[in-house]
Every structure is written in C-alpha cells, then in structure tokens.
Amino acid sequence: xxxxxxxxxxxxxxxxxxxxxxxxxxxxxxxxxxxxxxxxxxxxxxxxxxxxxxxxxxxxxxxxxxxxxxxxxxxxxxxxxxxxxxxxxxxxxxxxxxxxxxxxxxx
Amino acid sequence: xxxxxxxxxxxxxxxxxxxxxxxxxxxxxxxxxxxxxxxxxxxxxxxxxxxxxxxxxxxxxxxxxxxxxxxxxxxxxxxxxxxxxxxxxxxxxxxxxxxxxxxxxxxxxxxxxxxxxxxxxxx
Numbered sequence: 001x002x003x004x005x006x007x008x009x010x011x012x013x014x015x016x017x018x019x020x021x022x023x024x025x026x027x028x029x030x031x032x033x034x035x036x037x038x039x040x041x042x043x044x045x046x047x048x049x050x051x052x053x054x055x056x057x058x059x060x061x062x063x064x065x066x067x068x069x070x071x072x073x074x075x076x077x078x079x080x081x082x083x084x085x086x087x088x089x090x091x092x093x094x095x096x097x098x099x100x101x102x103x104x105x106x107x
Numbered sequence: 108x109x110x111x112x113x114x115x116x117x118x119x120x121x122x123x124x125x126x127x128x129x130x131x132x133x134x135x136x137x138x139x140x141x142x143x144x145x146x147x148x149x150x151x152x153x154x155x156x157x158x159x160x161x162x163x164x165x166x167x168x169x170x171x172x173x174x175x176x177x178x179x180x181x182x183x184x185x186x187x188x189x190x191x192x193x194x195x196x197x198x199x200x201x202x203x204x205x206x207x208x209x210x211x212x213x214x215x216x217x218x219x220x221x222x223x224x225x226x227x228x229x230x
Contacts, residue, residue: 034207034216036152043111043202043220044152050209055218087152091214094166098152 002026002090006099012107019075021102023088028068032092035064035073038101039084047086048073078104109133109219111203116224119193127224129186129203134219137162137181140206142217143188145199155201156188157214170196190226198228 003026035048048064115127143155156177176189200223207218
C-alpha cells in the first residue's frame with residue numbers, strides 16, 4: 001500500500017491566518033490526490049481532487065498544489081468554519097489510502 | 108440533491124455478524140462506483156471496500172478481506188456491507204461514499220459521503 005504522511009498533525013491558527021498542510025506519499029502518485037475536510041458527526045467534505053482542482057461549491061480560499069509525491073493544501077485566510085480535521089487521500093492504485101489527518105485548532 | 112443515509116450499526120459481540128445499509132437518493136447506485144470507508148475511534152479514515160458499476164467487480168482492504176462483503180440492491184437503490192466474524196478492531200463509524208468522476212482509472216476520490224453509522228464491538 002502507498003503510505004500517506006501529513007504534517008503537521010495539529011495546527012493552531014487564528015481567523016485570517018494563511019494555513020498550509022503538507023502531504024507526502026511513499027511513492028509517486030502523479031496528481032491522483034484529494035483533500036477532505038471533516039468535522040465530528042458530519043460527513044467528510046471533498047475540497048480538492050486531482051491535486052489542484054477545486055470541487056464545485058468549495059470556497060476559493062482553499063487551494064491545492066504539488067505533484068509526484070509531495071502536495072500541499074493551503075487555506076488563504078482561515079475562517080471560523082474552517083476549524084476541522086483535514087485528510088489527504090491518494091487514488092493512484094487500487095487500494096486508496098488516507099493521511100493520518102491534520103487538526104486545525106483555534107489559537 | 109444527492110443524499111446517502113447509512114443505517115444498521117450498533118453494538119455487536121466479537122465473532123458475530125452485522126449488515127450495514129446505505130440508502131441513496133438523488134443518484135442511482137448502479138450508475139456509480141460505490142465505496143465503504145471507516146473511521147475507528149481516535150483514528151483516521153480507512154478505505155474498506157468498493158463495488159464497480161457492473162456489480163461484479165469488488166475489492167476489499169486486506170484487513171476485511173474474506174470477512175466483509177459489499178453488495179447493492181438496485182431495486183432499493185441501496186448499498187450494503189455484510190460484516191462477518193467481526194473483530195474488536197472493526198469498531199468504527201462506517202461511511203458509504205460515491206466515487207467522483209475524475210478518477211485514475213484504477214481508483215478514485217469520494218465526492219459524496221453519508222454521515223456514517225457507528226459499530227461498537229463489545230462482549
């Protein structure tokens with residue numbers, strides 16, 4: 001299986017901050033990477049697919065970049081609704097795998 | 108509007124069986140590749156199983172292979188996960204999810220998710 005490693009595991013930030021989360025794959029996954037936002041008791045929400053394509057309806061303050069084995073999710077100006085856990089997921093092979101998650105907390 | 112509603116979770120003893128359901132509205136399950144994903148307490152997300160549009164091709168995570176079976180009932184527009192020989196490590200919230208349209212050809216991402224149904228394993 002392809003291992004996905006996110007950093008940091010926890011991030012403390014304030015409203016208005018620019019936030020960057022990194023996701024590294026154990027091998028190249030081309031651009032086959034998605035990002036999700038997850039809050040307790042709520043269905044996970046797709047933010048980004050194809051490493052940089054913004055899902056319909058997702059605010060443009062979210063952006064994704066990277067290719068090969070290193071990727072980033074950036075929130076340009078953190079909003080109160082953005083405090084949540086974020087996961088990356090690779091879909092390069094038949095067994096999709098997720099990163100361990102990055103919890104974005106209020107500073 | 109796409110909606111996925113899971114049910115069937117609960118408390119189950121180790122070694123017993125449970126069947127989870129995922130009722131779909133706003134989409135026809137046999138037109139999409141559908142998945143189950145789970146999240147154990149305090150852990151991250153883990154992919155569990157996938158069923159192709161033909162209803163025949165299915166794949167499973169190694170952790171559940173041989174014990175879990177994914178299926179669907181087109182007439183009920185419902186996805187299922189039959190869980191047999193349940194282990195303590197199967198305790199999790201189980202989500203059904205639709206695969207998005209721009210996958211790699213080998214797998215995909217998940218563009219719609221249900222809110223999940225919890226499975227607790229306890230003797």
